[in-house]
Amino acid sequence: MTAIVSLVGVTKGYVRGNQRVEVLRNVDFQVQAGEFVVLMGPSGSGKTTLLNLMGGLNKADAGEVIVDGANLNDLSPNQLADWRAKHLGFVFQFYYLLPALSAERNVEVALFLTRLSAAERRRRVAAALDLVGLRERARHKPGELSGGQQQRVAIARAIVADPTLLICDEPTGDLDREASASILELLQLLNRRHGKTIAMVTHDPWAAEYASRQVHLDKGSLAIAPGARV
Amino acid sequence: MKSLVLVWAALWRKPSATLLTAGATTAAFMLFGLMIGLYDAKMQMLNAARPDQIFVLPRYYPQPFYGMPIAMAGEIERVDGVAAVGSLNNVNSSQRGPGDWIVLVNEGMRDSRPDAPVTPAQWKLLFSTPTSVLVSRDLAKKFDLKPGDSFPVTTLREEGSTTYEFQVQAVVPEDPQWGQGMIWGNQKYLDNTAPLPMRNKANIFWISIKDAARATEISRAIDLRFANSPTPTYSIPVKADRQTQVSLNINQIGVMLGVAGAGLFMVLFLVANAVARSVHERLPEFAVLHTLGFRESRLRRLVILEAAFPCVLGAMVGTALAGILMTVPARKLSYNLSLLLAPTLSSVVLAWAIAASILLALLSSVLPLLKLKRTHVADVLAGR
Numbered sequence: 001m002t003a004i005v006s007l008v009g010v011t012k013g014y015v016r017g018n019q020r021v022e023v024l025r026n027v028d029f030q031v032q033a034g035e036f037v038v039l040m041g042p043s044g045s046g047k048t049t050l051l052n053l054m055g056g057l058n059k060a061d062a063g064e065v066i067v068d069g070a071n072l073n074d075l076s077p078n079q080l081a082d083w084r085a086k087h088l089g090f091v092f093q094f095y096y097l098l099p100a101l102s103a104e105r106n107v108e109v110a111l112f113l114t115r116l117s118a119a120e121r122r123r124r125v126a127a128a129l130d131l132v133g134l135r136e137r138a139r140h141k142p143g144e145l146s147g148g149q150q151q152r153v154a155i156a157r158a159i160v161a162d163p164t165l166l167i168c169d170e171p172t173g174d175l176d177r178e179a180s181a182s183i184l185e186l187l188q189l190l191n192r193r194h195g196k197t198i199a200m201v202t203h204d205p206w207a208a209e210y211a212s213r214q215v216h217l218d219k220g221s222l223a224i225a226p227g228a229r230v
Numbered sequence: 231m232k233s234l235v236l237v238w239a240a241l242w243r244k245p246s247a248t249l250l251t252a253g254a255t256t257a258a259f260m261l262f263g264l265m266i267g268l269y270d271a272k273m274q275m276l277n278a279a280r281p282d283q284i285f286v287l288p289r290y291y292p293q294p295f296y297g298m299p300i301a302m303a304g305e306i307e308r309v310d311g312v313a314a315v316g317s318l319n320n321v322n323s324s325q326r327g328p329g330d331w332i333v334l335v336n337e338g339m340r341d342s343r344p345d346a347p348v349t350p351a352q353w354k355l356l357f358s359t360p361t362s363v364l365v366s367r368d369l370a371k372k373f374d375l376k377p378g379d380s381f382p383v384t385t386l387r388e389e390g391s392t393t394y395e396f397q398v399q400a401v402v403p404e405d406p407q408w409g410q411g412m413i414w415g416n417q418k419y420l421d422n423t424a425p426l427p428m429r430n431k432a433n434i435f436w437i438s439i440k441d442a443a444r445a446t447e448i449s450r451a452i453d454l455r456f457a458n459s460p461t462p463t464y465s466i467p468v469k470a471d472r473q474t475q476v477s478l479n480i481n482q483i484g485v486m487l488g489v490a491g492a493g494l495f496m497v498l499f500l501v502a503n504a505v506a507r508s509v510h511e512r513l514p515e516f517a518v519l520h521t522l523g524f525r526e527s528r529l530r531r532l533v534i535l536e537a538a539f540p541c542v543l544g545a546m547v548g549t550a551l552a553g554i555l556m557t558v559p560a561r562k563l564s565y566n567l568s569l570l571l572a573p574t575l576s577s578v579v580l581a582w583a584i585a586a587s588i589l590l591a592l593l594s595s596v597l598p599l600l601k602l603k604r605t606h607v608a609d610v611l612a613g614r
Contacts, residue, residue: 099243100239101239105239109235109519110522
């Protein structure tokens with residue numbers, strides 16, 4: 001298997017007030033192509049920081065972050081933006097859809113940076129919405145959709161540009177169990193049937209069961225959870 | 231074009247707030263357009279003033295005052311440097327209407343005002359009969375007059391009122407030196423009909439000179455010539471007269487620009503506040519766009535476009551409304567009021583409005599852009 005994500009000796013800290021807090025300490029971590037990895041751990045353990053480093057939203061203080069062959073520490077902000085557009089899809093706990101736009105327009109936003117024709121954009125948007133099971137709700141605005149449906153639109157937006165890696169930060173954190181299950185099944189489907197590599201953060205052990213591998217973080221270091229599938 | 235979808239999404243998040251902001255901007259730009267229009271009208275009149283022409287007025291107005299003898303024109307013509315002398319007089323209409331606007335001119339005006347928008351044929355028509363008048367386009371529209379029409383004017387005099395018919399011989403373009411609207415009649419009307427003391431009199435001599443550089447010197451020479459006569463004169467170059475008017479109105483101009491500036495500042499704070507609030511509320515949306523690959527420069531452009539929309543829309547609609555309002559005085563108001571309110575909607579006003587709207591958009595965006603720049607995407611997405 002090929003490593004899509006490779007973090008070597010990564011350290012990351014923040015200054016909070018007058019104090020420096022080290023969130024990640026000398027972390028080595030890999031995600032293989034086609035994996036569905038879930039990052040778990042208590043609050044403040046560094047899960048989201050690790051995810052943000054993989055997404056190029058933060059830069060490591062030390063160590064290397066290589067994603068799909070690119071060393072993210074070497075990229076300028078503009079290069080990082082261009083790289084994100086081509087290689088990454090993000091899904092968040094809150095869906096952050098544009099309320100004035102329809103579901104299909106919200107998904108299309110992710111293609112605005114491409115040179116695709118309007119017709120091709122529409123075709124891809126339709127395919128993405130079809131994949132998440134919302135084709136018939138394409139014209140609905142976010143306010144007319146349930147939380148689970150909005151998250152599906154957010155997932156469609158994340159996958160419409162066909163990214164290499166899908167980064168999901170607590171994607172079911174704002175949903176009830178039934179809606180969560182359908183979202184997790186959708187992510188599993190994207191991983192198993194469409195080969196998407198997924199890195200997901202969750203607090204919920206039940207949600208973690210949908211992943212192919214679980215990684216636990218504690219106080220900024222990796223730990224293998226007891227009984228976890230590796 | 232694709233970015234416009236995002237700008238639309240931002241603006242239509244809160245349609246009522248967007249519409250109210252656009253409405254306030256429109257009102258401010260209407261005020262701005264009117265004020266700048268007034269300022270521009272004054273400047274146009276100043277710029278149109280010819281440096282090679284002089285006004286000769288009576289120095290004193292003893293009562294009863296009937297005007298300066300027209301015979302003085304021959305004397306003025308003999309002053310070194312004077313090219314031609316024309317005279318102007320009022321008709322003293324006693325009722326509201328076109329009569330308010332009639333100024334009687336003599337044949338000397340043909341030569342002293344070579345710049346007047348009157349053709350030789352029209353001059354000839356004017357002086358063909360005593361009741362002939364030339365009407366400028368604005369007033370022809372205002373009073374619905376066309377060549378061949380006639381209108382009555384009643385004059386009130388000591389011996390009683392008399393009504394005369396004036397006949398429109400031609401409709402002529404506006405005279406930039408005259409201001410807003412003119413009706414020129416024939417001095418012969420007064421010479422033939424007025425009581426004897428009022429005949430062959432002029433309120434103003436409008437003279438042209440051969441060398442514009444000598445305007446002040448010639449003005450002094452004219453006044454010197456009549457210094458010891460029964461009718462001492464006060465001569466002033468036309469350009470200097472207009473400049474004096476502008477200087478006298480300097481406070482008025484200051485108020486105009488002040489009101490226009492205050493309106494723009496009001497809108498600046500309004501739009502800046504609206505955009506800052508909108509950007510603050512939408513920081514997560516900007517963060518998501520950032521994760522989708524939008525560069526910071528593109529996000530900055532979106533914020534500026536969002537600010538530009540109400541500004542430019544307000545400038546366009548507001549200036550158009552101001553333009554409509556500007557037509558009201560000429561049609562509805564009386565002579566004196568329409569002289570006071572004679573703003574123009576020229577390309578200068580439009581240029582000012584567009585430049586001001588772009589500047590407003592840029593200034594309104596400064597604080598929101600700083601906020602956006604200080605925002606860390608990861609923190610926003612983490613809800614911090």
